[in-house]
Amino acid sequence: MLIRRLYTTIPQSSLNPFFLTKKPTNPFHIITQFTPKIPNFQTPKSISSMSENRRPAGAQIPAVETADRTELYRALESSMGSSFSSEPLAPSSRPLVIVISGPSGVGKDCLIKCLTEVRKNIHFVVTATSRAMRPGEVHGKDYFFVSKEEFLTMVENDELLEYALVYGDYKGIPKQQIRDYMAKGYDIVLRVDIQGASTLRKILGDSAVFVFLVAESESELVMRLIDRKTESKESLMVRVATAREELKQMKNFDYVVVNAEGKLESCVKMMEAIIDAEKAKVVQRRVMLDYES
Numbered sequence: 001m002l003i004r005r006l007y008t009t010i011p012q013s014s015l016n017p018f019f020l021t022k023k024p025t026n027p028f029h030i031i032t033q034f035t036p037k038i039p040n041f042q043t044p045k046s047i048s049s050m051s052e053n054r055r056p057a058g059a060q061i062p063a064v065e066t067a068d069r070t071e072l073y074r075a076l077e078s079s080m081g082s083s084f085s086s087e088p089l090a091p092s093s094r095p096l097v098i099v100i101s102g103p104s105g106v107g108k109d110c111l112i113k114c115l116t117e118v119r120k121n122i123h124f125v126v127t128a129t130s131r132a133m134r135p136g137e138v139h140g141k142d143y144f145f146v147s148k149e150e151f152l153t154m155v156e157n158d159e160l161l162e163y164a165l166v167y168g169d170y171k172g173i174p175k176q177q178i179r180d181y182m183a184k185g186y187d188i189v190l191r192v193d194i195q196g197a198s199t200l201r202k203i204l205g206d207s208a209v210f211v212f213l214v215a216e217s218e219s220e221l222v223m224r225l226i227d228r229k230t231e232s233k234e235s236l237m238v239r240v241a242t243a244r245e246e247l248k249q250m251k252n253f254d255y256v257v258v259n260a261e262g263k264l265e266s267c268v269k270m271m272e273a274i275i276d277a278e279k280a281k282v283v284q285r286r287v288m289l290d291y292e293s
C-alpha cells in the first residue's frame with residue numbers, strides 16, 4: 001500500500017512526530033502534507049548545524065548572567081543580521097458589522113443603547129423609513145424620515161443594504177452610512193428582526209457577526225413583554241406566537257447572548273467580549289456591502 005511505502009521509505013528519525021500521531025485517511029493527503037514539511041524533517045544534529053550557519057561569523061553573545069540588558073539585546077540583534085522591529089505583531093483589526101436580532105421585547109434596544117454608551121467607537125445605524133414622524137422623534141436620530149417616493153428612489157439606486165415593508169411602511173438600512181462610519185474606524189451595529197437577519201445573512205454571509213439575543217426562558221420573555229405595557233392584547237398574542245417561531249432560527253446565528261432578568265449589564269459585557277474576540281481573530285471578517293465580482 002502507498003501509505004505503508006511512504007512510511008517505510010522515510011527514515012523514522014526524520015519524521016515529524018505530529019504527523020505520526022495523525023492517522024492518514026488517504027494517500028494523496030499524506031503526500032501533500034509531507035511535501036511542504038520537508039525542511040522540518042531534520043535530525044537534531046542537522047537543525048543545530050543549520051542555526052550555526054545562520055549565525056553571522058564573529059557575532060558574540062555575552063553571558064546572560066552578567067551582560068547588561070541593552071548589550072544583550074544589541075548582540076542578539078547583530079546575531080540576527082537585522083534590527084528588531086517595533087512594528088505591532090498583531091494585524092490591525094478591521095471594523096465589524098454586528099447584526100443584533102432576537103424576538104420582540106427581548107431587550108435589543110436596551111442592549112444597543114448601553115453598548116453604544118460603553119463603547120464610543122460603535123455606530124448604531126439609523127434606519128430610513130417612509131413612516132410619518134411621531135411626536136418626540138428626531139430626524140437623523142430615531143430614523144431618517146423620507147417620503148414613500150424618496151424611499152423607492154433609494155431602492156432603485158441600490159442605496160439600501162436591506163429593506164422591508166412593515167405594517168405598510170418601508171424601513172431600510174442605508175449603505176452609505178455604513179461605509180462612512182466604517183471608513184472612520186467605527187464598528188457598525190444593525191438592529192433587525194429575525195426576517196431581516198435572515199436577509200442580511202444572504203447578503204453579507206460570514207462577513208458580518210450575527211448575534212441572537214434571548215431571554216433566559218420563553219416565560220421570562222413573555223413577562224417582559226407584558227411588563228413593557230406597550231402592546232395591545234392582539235399585538236401581544238402576535239408577538240408571543242412569532243417569538244416561538246423565531247427561536248427556531250437561532251442556529252443561523254454566530255452567537256447567542258442571554259439577556260437575563262435584571263442582568264442587562266452582564267449581557268452588555270458578553271457583547272463586549274464577543275467584539276473583543278472578533279477583533280483578536282487572526283483571519284478577520286472582511287465586510288462586503290456589495291457583491292464583488
Ligand SMILES: Nc1ncnc2c1ncn2[C@@H]1O[C@H](COP(=O)(O)OP(=O)(O)OP(=O)(O)O)[C@@H](O)[C@H]1O
Nearest residue numbers: 104105106107108109110228259260261262263264
Ligand atoms: N435584562 C433585563 N431585565 C429586565 N427587563 C429588561 C431587561 N432588558 C430589557 N428589559 C425591558 O424589556 C422591555 C423590552 O426591551 P426593548 O424595548 O429593548 O426590547 P426590544 O427587543 O428592542 O423590543 P422590540 O423588538 O419589540 O422593539 C423594556 O421594557 C426593557 O426595559
